[in-house]
Amino acid sequence: MELNNIHRIYFIGIGGIGMSAIARFFNAKGVTVSGYDRTATALTRDLEAEGIRIHYTEDLAQIDREANLVVYTPAIPATQLELVWYRENGYEVVKRSDVLQEITRSLFAITVAGTHGKTTVSTMIAHLLRHTGYGCNAFLGGISSNYNSNFWSSEKPVAVIEADEYDRSFLKLNPDIAVLTAMDPDHLDIYGTEAAVQDAFIQYTANIKPNGTLLKHHGLPRGNELKGDNQISYSLQNDAADIYATNIRMDNGGYEFDVVRQDWLIDNVxxxxxxxxxxxxxxxxxxxxxxxxxxxxKIRDAMADFKGIRRRFEYLVKNDRVVYIDDYAHHPEELRALISGAKSLFRGRKATVIFQPHLFSRTRDFAEGFGETLSLADEVVLLPIYPARELPIEGVTSEMIAGRIKGPEVTIMPRDEVSGWLKDRDNQLVITAGAGDIDLLREPLKTLLAKQ
Incomplete structure (x- = not known):
């Protein structure tokens, strides 16, 4: 696959956050881009506004028969009509990860992997490089609030890529700088065991280009098995790491701090x-x-201008009476960071967490962890499990989590009942969290809470 030889490209599942970034990359290069997705969304409408033709029914009459590359997402079933037709008729059909693999071979690649934090870290890096004038092509797993996009292009032959561990797709990447944020167990429906998850992250580091650099979170399990000619560790405040923060001060829902390395200091970030x-x-x-x-x-100025990522500790309402935060958190450790971070910033407010479990298998595997973490809240609302790609598992429901929450009052209710239940709140910290369709509550709750 030679990127410069691609003139027409077709995407099956073009509306996914990772697929849409690659579609935008080729569109920016002047390639004819089109595709299919099951549902029209704000993201697909943005793609259409950028000149990309999209249809929303499996229809062989609307596909691009002149495409010289077809890209599909693993979320698409193998029986999908268009995917089957392209394969049976001899087209070059590849996964999204195959395209990213070629991009990492062709450009100086900075990839960010880890079970938590990868979207934020990759977006921060890409923002720093863009804001400072260094330049990069960004392939992100979230929508940057600064640029309202998950992709931007640059003449600089540098790429910042979020490396997704789902389906082991990140093992195809060959980074020059690899970042590894966390190795907690997740996607056990794919990997089976925690050890297998760790094995995959170790393999990710083995794919770093010669003389490349691994930037790793300090204290990772099996950290001595990680690969990379040059390894640097980072931490929040642990001075045993090579790079860490110190002198952290909270300031109106944000922070000021210094970053220290043995031979380097940047203060007042x-x-x-x-x-x-x-x-x-x-x-x-x-x-x-x-x-x-x-x-x-330049780093200071860029960080001060960083406005965050949609659904990553995103403030939707913040006033003297109510704070409303929305977040994509769908793993116990992500929830722990979200709830504890919000409560520390807004002490004295009653914390109501509205959480939608994502996947039956994840709920089953981490019910204890979810119960323990949600116990940090003052009040919990659980929505029914969002199934995503899975069929129900007998006995696995939101009640599995509710029964393990100790302390807060717990209510289980459908999504469309939440707004009525949440009326007339004061001195409140409201958090919505989850990776399913809980984001449909964002605008109704934002309108409701902003009026109160």
Whole structure:
């Protein structure tokens, strides 16, 4: 697959966050881009506004029969009509990860992997490189609030790529700088065991190009097995790491802090998004910018201008009476960082967490962890499990989590009943969390809580 030889490209599942970034990459290069997705969304409408033709029914009359490359997402079933037709008629059909593999071979690649934090860290890095004028092509797993996009292009032969561990697709990437944020067990429906998850992340580091760099979270399990000619560790505040933050001060829902390395210091960094875990994410992003030779003043200015990512500790309402935060958190450790970070910033407010479990298998595997983490809240609302790609598992429901929550009052209700239940709240911290369709509550709750 030679990227410069592609003139027409067709995407099956074009509306996915990762697929749409690659579609935008080719569209920016002047390639004729079209595709299919099951549902029209705000993201697909944006793609159409950018000149990409999309249809929403499996229809062989609307496909591009002149395409010289067809890209599909693993979320698409093998029986999908268009996918079957392209395969049976001899087209070059590849996964999204195959395209990203070629991009990492062709460009100086900075990839960010890990069970938590990868979207934020990759977006921070890409923002730093863009804001400072260094330049990069960004392939992100979330919508940057600064640019309202998950992709931007640059003449600079540099790519920042979020490396997704689902379906082991990140093992095809060949980075120059690899970031590894966490190795907690997740996607056990794919990997089976925690050890297999760890094995995959170790293999990810083995794919770093010769003389490349691994930037790893300090204290990762089996950290001594990680590969890479040059290894640098980072941490929130642990001074045993090579790079860490110190002198952290909370400031109006954000933070000021210094970043320290043995031979380097950048002081008075300002980050105007919440969550101490985002300070740690910023340490990782700043470390990459420093590795690339970007100066302190440019880094400071860029971090102060970072507006966050849609559904990552995103403030939808913040006033004297109510704070409303929405987040994609769908793993116990992500929820822990979200709830504890929000409560530390807004002490004295009653914390109501509205959580939608994502996947039956994840609920079954992590019910204890979800129960323990949600016990940090003052009040919990559980929505029914969002199935995504799975069929129901007998006995696995939101009640599995509810029965393990100790302390807070717990209510289980359908999504469309939440707005009526949440009326007339004051001095409140409201958090919605989950990776399913709970995001459909964002605008109704934002309107409701902003009026109160």
């Amino acid at each position: 300002r980050l105007y998004i919440g969550g101490m875990h985002n300070v740690e994410n910023a340490v990782a992003a700043i470390s990459v910018a420093h590795l690339l030779g970007i100066g302190n003043e």
